Amino acid sequence: MNHPRLALDSVIHSPIRFSITAALAAVDEADFKSVRDAVEISDSVLSKQVSTLEAAGYVAVRKVFVGKRPRTYLSLTPSGRKAWDAHVRALRQIAG
Template structure:
């Protein structure tokens, strides 16, 4: 009997669904306003702020603050590290799904 392929390594930083959703959202654009991410993912200000803080500490997200008129704004950008690691995580998920389908076909 052959040994199954080892499971690919998932990225621990984006493993949580909310962090994965934020990085996926940011991967689709150059930059997004905090409010757009919050509303687009239906997150509270507090939840998104905690997620962004963790992603920024890991080097996945850059935060830029500024003003539009007199109103403060925050913009978020997925870094090249964040893009690369998100792609690796998604690839690992796909490999896991492919391996599971292959094993299921072998049993069936």
């Protein structure tokens, strides 16, 4: 018998990364500032956690300039959405 906790994704399971992933799962793409504000963390914390998610292949980072100002946009990759769905499904089975 396999307990659903075995399906939890260790990258997503961290509370901050879980919150970031949840925010991105609700949209196609979000700017860095919006995610920072939604998750209520500092720029440096978001940057570090996004790097972890990006290294896992779960988040894509797109940098552009709007006029002379740099803007960073974040989105879940297809594998990030798949991992998110599986993680949430496992949580629901545990709670269920």
